[in-house]
Structure formats: C-alpha cells, structure tokens
Amino acid sequence: MQTIASISSWYANNETLIQEILIYALLAFSIQVALRSGIFSLAGVGFYAIGSYAAGLLVKEQAWPTALAVIAAVLLCALLGWALSVLLVRLRDLYLALATVAFDLMVGVVALNWSSLTGGPLGTVGIPISVTTLTIFITVLGAAAMLALMQRGTIGRTLVAVREDEQLARSLSVNVRRYRELAFVISSMLGALAGAYHALLFTDIQATDAGFELIVLALTMVVIGGFGSWTGALLGAILLTWIPIELTSIGQWWDAVYGAMMIVVATFIPGGLISLVTIAGRASRGRARPSLLRRGSAAAAPPASSSGA
C-alpha cells in the first residue's frame, strides 16, 4: 500500500515530465525506425508538425472526436510519407538526411505563411485538452511492441539486409523499395502521432515548434540512446528530456556540460547508451562466447583502417 501511494505521488509530481517523455519517445521511435531500416530520414519532424496541425485543427475547428482526429492526422501523414518516400526514392545517407531536413523546414515555412489555416505567426492556440497520459502511454506501448516485432523475425532480418547490403537484398529477391517505403510510412505515422498528442495535450501549436532544434533533438535522442533498437530510442527520449531540466540547476554553463556529454557519448559509446545496458546484462550472465555473427563480421571486414598516428 505504501509503495502504491508513493508511486502515485511520484507520478503526480512528475506528470508533465512523463507526458513530455512519452511524446518525445514517439518522435524518437519515428527517427529510429527509419535509421534502423537504413533510411537516414529526419522527415518525422515534419510529420510531427503536420500531425499536430491536423489533429489540433480538426478537434478545435471542426469539433471532431479526439480518436477520429488523431487517426485522420496519422493517415494523412502516412499518405504524405508514402508520397515523400516515392519522391526521394533515389537518395541515400546524408543526402537523404538533408533532403528530409529541407522538407521539415519547408513545412515550417508553409505553416508560417498559411495564416488562414494555421494562424501563421500567431499559431493555433486554445485547442481543448483531449488526451490523457494513459492514452499516450498505451500508444507508446503499442508502438514499442510494433517496433519490437519489426526487429525480430522475417521483417527484422529483411530490414537488416536492406540496410546492410541493398544489392544483396535485391539478389535475394527482396523488394527493397517496398521495404523502404514501409519504413518511411511507419516513421511518418509515428511522427504524426507525437505531434497530434502534443497539440491535444499542450493546447497550442506554433509554426516554429518543429524547427531545426527539434530535428537536432530527435536525432540526438536516437543516437545517444542507440539507434539499433527501440529501447535505445526510448532511453534517449527519457535522458534528453530529463537531463536538460536537471542540468539547468548548474547555472549558465549547463548547456556546455550538456554539449560535452553529447560529444563523449557519441565518440566513445558507438552503440549509444543502451549498449551499456546490454553489456552490463551480458556481463552479469557471464561472458558470452562470441556469436557466429560476430565472427562472421570479423571475417567480412578485416580491420582495415587508417593508420593515423
């Protein structure tokens, strides 16, 4: 009884933080699912903006039921996401990343200038609060379950093949394009969900919400947490929401400490912080023998590397 009471008081004290984390988790999932499938797309942030306007305006202006508005927003973004993936089908790596950044920023410019719809620089305010933390929590659970399934089994293996060697995947008669489109669409839908929930929980949308800062934040969450698995994205979302709030107590240099932490983790922990958890878990179970996979990778890639002093 005591513990239940303390948990509920802890929850009450941190509800807003938890809401932020859950919403950012969805956004981080959106970026992670793309990255894991070998698609360096940051379009999730643009769909965050579109999803927030779509859901927010449908609820506020059209008085749609919340569930319907969220579903409509997500479907709209799924469609747009598919269209974008077709448009950008030939792009890879950093080119794709920059193209999707351009898309995100374009969404912001359009939102700012389409005043009749979005309120332009005034933003869309006064959206009724229409979702609960529980709803978002359940959505995050569902999304995590879906991503976990996508990491295993045939789909998971196929996506890894598509990511690691497209030619090979093609030769195994994998429809690479279909899988890339699938990942792109799922990424768009997750981004839209995050945006829709943000609008319906925090009641206002500004055209500048989904700007370069949010792109950087989402990317950082995924890389710092570890993009190899959804757990990494979740860990990144938790830490990068929570740490800055705590760090502000340091005073005016907190940002520099934050930046230094980013450099250290990015440079020295290649798999992201989640890999520390994995390693700790493995260590506690005793030293595992090197897996076949590892041996295979050692053989495939002899440690050819620069000879830098």
Add this chain to the structure above:
Amino acid sequence: MSSDRAGGQPGPGGQPWRGGQPGLGEQPGPGGQGASREGAPALKIDRLSVRYGHITAVASVSLELPAGAIVAVLGANGAGKSSTLGAVAGSVKAHVSGDVRLFGERVGGRPSHRIVARGMVLVPEGRRVIAPLSVEENLLLGAYRQRSHKQVRAKLGEVHELFPVLRERRGSPAGLLSGGEQQMLAFGRALMADPRVILMDEPSMGLAPAMVDRVIDAVRAINALGKSVLLVEQNAVAALRVASYAYVLDRGRIASSGSAQTMRSDPVVAEVFLGLHESASRASAEQGPGRSEAARS
C-alpha cells in the same frame, strides 16, 4: 579469413616455434641461397603475431628477406598472409607483437606513413588505386614524401619507362584502367616512393592468365632495379617462377619453407598449392581460379 583454430601443424601444443624444435624456415635459410649482401637482411620478421580480439590470425611467424632477393609467401585464402603484410606495413588495426627489422632497423609498431619513410612500401591486395585521381596523380601520390620536384620528375620518367602504359594513360582517372593496368599503376606508385623493400600482396589476384605473366615479368623488372621483394601469393606456380625462396603459411603459422626449387618438388606443397596431383579439384578450389574470373568482371 582469420582463424583461431589452435594447434598449428608444426610443433606440439601452443608454442610450436619457440621450443627445441628448430624452425623449419631456418634450416637452409634463405640468406644462404639468395644474393646475400653484407650486413643485415632487407627485412627480418621475428615471431610476429597478429590478433583481432580473440581471434589469432598470425601466430609467431618468423621469416627473412635477404637484400636484393625475391621471397615468396604462399598460402591458401585465410592463411594469414595479408595480416602478416599488413602488420609489417603498419596498416592493420589489430594487436600485433613481434619484431620487424628493416636492414637491421626496428620498424615494427610504427604507423604506415613512417614505415614508408624508412624505405618499405606495401602494394596492397586488390591494388587499391585512388580511382578518382588520374594515373599521374596516383603516381605523384606515391612520391608524397619526396619534396624535390626534380627528383619526382626523374622518378616519374623511370616508372614511365618501366610501364609505358602509365604514360599513355596518364590523364585518365585510375578507376577506368583495366585490372592489369591498375596493377602496373600500383607497382609504379610504389616505386615512386623509391623504396628499398616492396611488399606485394597478391598482385596476380583477379587477373587473366596472360596478365599474370606480365605481372610476374614486372616483379622481376622491379627486382632488377635493386628492390628486395616480399611476394605474397596464392598463385604458387607464378610466384615460384620469380622467387628464390618461399615460405608456406598455413592457419597463421609457417608450415614449411625452402628454396623455390625445393618447394616446387615438395610433395605437400605440390599437392596443396600447385595442384599437381590427383586432388586437383580441391587444390583449384583453394587456389581460386573461379574467384579470379569473378573478380575480373
């Protein structure tokens, strides 16, 4: 490629090399046969080991390249040949132990650009020409450490004389050359550094038989310029045509060694690497002509 299978062929247990049994490679000694000059051998490798994590690719290999000689290192795919060369040239990222001496001077453990500066160049497996750069730029890059413009020009002239095709195609991007031409470029590029020792990693790999002959001629010509050559090859027939002495590497260890003459008549070598006996099919699988064809395309 690499292998952690314990227990090499020669010697008992895990330390076959160090104990009482004298190293096979030292019995006749290549120095005895080659054109040994006064002083230290061009290259002396002593108990070289290369480990990638838990996997040992090369275990206590010792060998010697007399000055002015061509010595071949033979072995199947995965025997540890490339790891040996990479470790000697300072380009592998792995745990390396042992002693490497260039004309008596310790060079083991130095980064590759320092080793080049000491006069030893590796011609890497697969040629690794810098494809977007022109043929001439590739050659000039070989002379990166040479700052005197005049000497670079003179060297360029020498290389052009040796490989006229490089003069003809000097402006064309290196990536557009044929496999054989790229191998000539890789040789020429190595010569530009004016090395005393050249390490060659599978120069015949992926080339048509006629081209292999030209590569072997080139190796001979390079040797004639006074360069000592350590030639690593899967194609034992070709290698033994130019080498005076040969080592056989198996699973990271020296399996046997001897003069080219001896090695050609060695039944084990003949069976495994030269494919002279009935098990020709197995030998060809290891030697990999099929792979050569595939790689050429």
Add this chain to the structure above:
Amino acid sequence: MFSSRRLRWPGGALALLVMAVTIAACGSSKPSTTKTTSTVSSTSSSVAASATSSTESAGTIPVTFVGDETGLVAFVGKEVLKGMEVAVKRANASGELHGKKIVLSVMDTASNVSTATVKMSDAVKSNAVAVFGPLLSNEALATAPIAERGKVVDIETEAEVGGLLQIGKYIYRLTPSEFLYYPLTVDHLAKLGVKHVNLVYASDNPTLTEESTKLLPEWTKKLGISIGTSVGIPSTTTEFSSIVTKLETGKPEAIGVNMIGPAIASIASALRTSGYKGTIFCDQSATAGSLKPGGSAANGIIYGVLYSPEMSFPSSKEFTKLYEESFPGEKPQGYDATGYDAMTAFADAIAKSGSDTREGVLKGMQELTVAGSFDGGSGPLKFTGPEHREVSGPGALVEWKEGAEHMLVQGTPGLESQPLKAQ
C-alpha cells in the same frame, strides 16, 4: 552487424563517469532547481531553506518565477528578475504585507518549451502561492494552462502573444502591450512632417506582424502618412542589402524597422552607409542594447518604450531610485520595470485581500483590478482587457544617441491607448 557492440572501455568508462558525476550533481542539487534569489538582500536568502521545504512557514509568502535565466532570452530574464527582486525588497520593507515577507524563488526554463512546462508543473505543485510565467510567447502559451488547471495565479510578463489571457481567469499579464504606446512614435513622425514611410518587419513574429500589417497602416492613415513598401521577412534573415535597397525606393522621409535582435542595428547601419538621411524608427525591441553594435549609425533612431529612467511619474522615480540603490552603477531598463510592476501588483493584491493563500492571491488580484489602476515602475498602469487582467501604460518615446536612450515624449497615463494628437 553492429560494430557498436564493441565498447571501448576507457572511453566508455569515461563517459559513464561523466554521466554519473553529472547526475549525482543534479541529484544532490535537486532543491536548487528552485533556487531562491539572493542577489538583493541577505534576509531573503536566509529564509530560502524554509521556502522550499514543504511545511509552510508562517511569516513567508513563497512565489516562483518560472523564467528564462539561461537560453535565448536570458538577457531579458535576468533583467526581469532584478526588477522583481527590487519590488520584493520594497514590499517586504513597506509592511503592507501584514507582517509577512515575500520569498522569491526561480526555476530556469532555459527558453525551452519542454523545460518550461515541466518547471511550471513543479512550481504549481510547490507551495508557491503565485507564479510568474516565462517570457517567450510559446513558453507562456504552453505553461499558462498548467497554472490555470492548478488554480494558481500566473502573472505573465513580456509574452505579448494574443490568446494568452483567454486561457483562464488565473492568467494575468502585467506588461503593457507596445500597441498601446507605439502611437507615440507615429505621432512624432507626423510632427516631423513625415509623409511617406517604408517598412520592414519580422514576418514570423506575431506582435511585429500584427503591428506592422494592421495597426501601423491605420494609425499612419489617420495622420496622413502613406506606407509605400512594406516588407515582411523572416527573422532568420541574415542578409539585408537587398532589403535596404528596397526600403530606399521612393525616397521615404522615414523608414520603420520592426525587427528583433541584431537585424535592427544591421539594417540601420546599412541604411546610413548607403547615405539614407531620413528618420529611422523601430519597435521597443531596440531597447536593452540591441542598437549598441550600430555605433554612430544608430544615432537618432526613435522608438517607443514602456519605461525610461527620465519619466516624471512619482512611482517611476521611486523605482529608479530603488533600482539604483540595489544595483549601484546600473541603469534600469524596461525589462527591469516589467519585473518590478508584476511583483508590485502581486504585493498590492496581497495587501488588498489580506490573505496569502492561492485563492487569496486571486481574490486580491481581482480586487486590485477592480480598483482600475496601480502605480508601477513604468508609471500609473491601468487595467484593461478581458476581466481587466492586463494593463496599459503611458510609455514614452525615446531617441537613441551615443549609446543611450533619451526621452523625447512621455505618454499620458490613464488611457487605454496613446492618442494620435497630431491628427
């Protein structure tokens, strides 16, 4: 697959160490996320510990500024805070608080909306009887609903965004909109005989866009001034020569630069370099040093401000004096006056209702607004707007000259909006 499985232990350990140390530091300093300000007086810091503890001390009135101590508008947040501190000191010394003392604590929003919302909910859950909201419009919009739901009076400053007061009855805004005193500038232009103006404004800033596209055209029309070119550019613009060329077309007698940040000084300098001799006017964001880098090119720029140390109102003079006592050698600015006004209104509300519970604060604020006005650092402020939850102020027109503002015209108190006298 992933090489990432291979952790480099030295690096990994280092990273872990950094994380651990930081987190430990954060954990141990948890109470200081709501740190009590101690810049002004030692008395306020001595009661800091009791203010953050959960048991309510009998003699203190805890309030929290959820504001921008770091981040984009830290330079504003720090000034607002100073003004609040001066007001706390005044109120605590005046005895009007029924023998109690205000204790002000600060939670840094780092100009970040997420951080701001979390900090605001922390503040609402604390024992603070009132909160002072963050300065950026998007922060204010995101945090005000939390205060409203928590039934805590949220006194906003600086955030000019429309729709803020519609969030609910607990939300107040005690910085007068510059729309109310911008007419002083237009009036002055008319007096100078200006007939044609060209205009550039930040098209992504709601206040500046509304001012430049709706209000200025109305005001200038009334005074017979015509607006030739009106250029809206995003505030991310970093190249101004093409805009300057456009602004100079038609040779207007005055050019308006309703931009924020360094753009004002950049555009003004470029105008002067290219030989423009007319009047340059802008909005109040030119205050607080934005024009300093412009050097002599910025001389003669006019703009309306909320407060000037040269104001002759008694309450302004009192504020100026108190500020200069608290921060010797520093000149008070508009942002200081804003913080002072917000805190003074809060203290007046407590004095009125005699109760320092959250409901008591609301009651006091309602009584104060019914009274119609109160005397703040920026002069007599009149309550206006929905349920009188915002204020209008007289304002002043100033001219920038050699690194300082000089008052040209002082606004008239007690009006909703400054009149266009030249009419």
Add this chain to the structure above:
Amino acid sequence: MPGAPAAGEMLQQLINAIVFGSVLTLFALGLSLAWGTLDVLNLAHGAVFIFAGYLTYELTRQGALSFVPALIVSMVGAGAATVALEVLAFRFIRTRFANKRQAELSMLVASIGGAIIIDQVVSNETGATTFGPPSSIFKVREYHLTGSAGITNIQILIVVVAVLAAVGLDQWVRRSRQGRAVRAVAYDPVTSGLLGVNVSFVAISTMFVAGALAGLAGVLLAVNLRAEEVAVGQDYLLTAFAILIVGGVGSVRGAVLAAYLIAIAETAVVAYGPTQWRDGIAFLLILLVLLVRPQGLFAKAQFQRA
C-alpha cells in the same frame, strides 16, 4: 542606364546578390571541404563562424588590435576550435567505428555537441545579446557606381576574398601535393597511409583550413553586418546545406556556383517576390535539385572503388 530608377535598382540588387553569394561562398567552402574530403558534416561550422566574429569583437572593442591582426587571430581561433573537435571526437570516430552509418551519425551528434559548447561560450560572454566589432576598426564607405547603385568597401573586400579563397582552395585541392593527399585520404585513408601520407595530419590540417575559412567568413560578415548574435550561425548553416546539395558534395566549383545561384534566387524573392517566403527558397531548391539530379548539379559521377 542612369535616370531609370528601376534599372538602377535592378543593378543594385544584382550587386547585392553577388555580395550575398560571396558571403555564402565563404561560409560554404569550409563546410564543403570537410564533408567532401573527410565525410564530416560539421554542424558546428555555424558556431565556429560566429565564434570568429565574437573573437574579433573581443579583440577589437578595447582597441587592443586593429582589423588585420584581429582577423588573423580570429581565423586561427576558429581553425583551432574545429581542430579541437577533430582531435577530441571525429578522429576517434573515424578510426574506430567500422560501421560507416554509425560513424556518420556519431560525427553529426558530436558536432552538435561542439556547436552547443561554442554557442554557450559566445552567448555567456556577450550576455546573449547582440554584439559586433566597433565601427572604428573598419571604416565602411560606399562607392557610387551609376545612378543610385553603390557598393561599400567591405562588400568589395568580401567579393574579392571569396573569389580568391574559392580559386585558391580549388587549386590547392587540385594541384598541390597536399591537395592530392587530401583527395586520396577522402577516397581511401588506409591506402593513403600505405603511400606515406600521414592521414591524421592531413585530417587535422584539412579541418583547420575548414575552420579558418569559417572564421574568415565570420569576421568579414561581422564587419559587414555590424551586429550579430549566436543564432545567425545556424541560419547560415541551413542555407549552406542547400548549397552543398545543390552544388554537389566535395565540388568546390559546384559549391561556388550554388552559393551564387541561391543568393540570386533569394535576392530576387526579396526584391520582387513574396518576401516572407524567402526562407523557403533554399529548401525548395534542395528538393527540386534532388529530384532532378540527386548527385547535385555540378558533381561528377563517382568512381566506384576498384
């Protein structure tokens, strides 16, 4: 031409576009160099750019240094800041991460971390307000051409320096011994090492040049703009993304042409179009170019590794 105000204005806008294109060129050259040769998309480039402007402001405001020494010190400072990132982060990532995508991502995040630190230094030291070097260090004056069109001495300097820097960098990369090594390292660092190239030295010197170019742009722009703040660096960075993509990565000539193209497009929108859409132009160009020519307008076909 004189007498026709519209023509005069057009000429002025053309001059403006050329000056703006030169600023963008200076900014983008370093970014393009680092990405094209070392595969580093350095998101701290904008912060380094502002850092140089800040250094000049600090060095000159007390009258301690005059323009040219301050410019040199600021360029060295900007180069050093970039080298610090290379030595502390990029180098480790490059040599230790086997997975290329992982390395790319980690470098992005590390450079974001670097940008945050540099921005924090500048913003804390300037009180997060606008700053700019005093006008006394460089007397800006305008020269009148025809009619109302004019150009200032700092603008002329920017154009000249941009052209010299672009030609110099192009020639350095194409013709010099060190430039050859840079291109070789970009293509294959291991083989370059085997040819005697000191790869880590090449990487460090390349990053230094990239940083110093950002510094050069930062100082000249600080003088030209008179006032700036931390956020300006990011605004330039986003435009520079467009330049890299439109021009084609690694192509100095492409970057220069793209810089002027974008400058002309943005100036045209400000001069004759819906000005509030100005920000959209660069992004729209990116999307258009990527659709038509994914490798960029001016990049040559890539050679596959043999």
